[in-house]
Amino acid sequence: MGLFDGTPLERPIHCDRCGLDEKDCRCAPLPAADVLPSAQRLQIRVEKRKRGKLMTVVKGFECQPQQLQQVLTTLKNHCGAGGTTESMSVEIQGQHLERAQAKLRELGYRV
Numbered sequence: 001m002g003l004f005d006g007t008p009l010e011r012p013i014h015c016d017r018c019g020l021d022e023k024d025c026r027c028a029p030l031p032a033a034d035v036l037p038s039a040q041r042l043q044i045r046v047e048k049r050k051r052g053k054l055m056t057v058v059k060g061f062e063c064q065p066q067q068l069q070q071v072l073t074t075l076k077n078h079c080g081a082g083g084t085t086e087s088m089s090v091e092i093q094g095q096h097l098e099r100a101q102a103k104l105r106e107l108g109y110r111v
Contacts (some may be wrong), residue, residue, distance in 0.1 A: 040061065042062060
């Protein structure tokens, strides 16, 4: 909801490619530009979840979902634990801070 929605100052938003109203536009979304691993600066930390469970969380990825899934698979195999992706971050079950840092640096990321 915008600041001027429902007032005389409201202006409809148009698509830059086809010129149609945003609601009527059927253009495919633009693919996100891949950023090299060496240009990404990741943040890694261990969080305590429900019932005292620990999760190693890596945030700051700027890549396609497929590439993020590949990083998740690599980290899960390296740490020997389960995990998931959550809104451009990777979550690994358990306390694997040092292992994850080492593997991410090996993959070329700045941690």
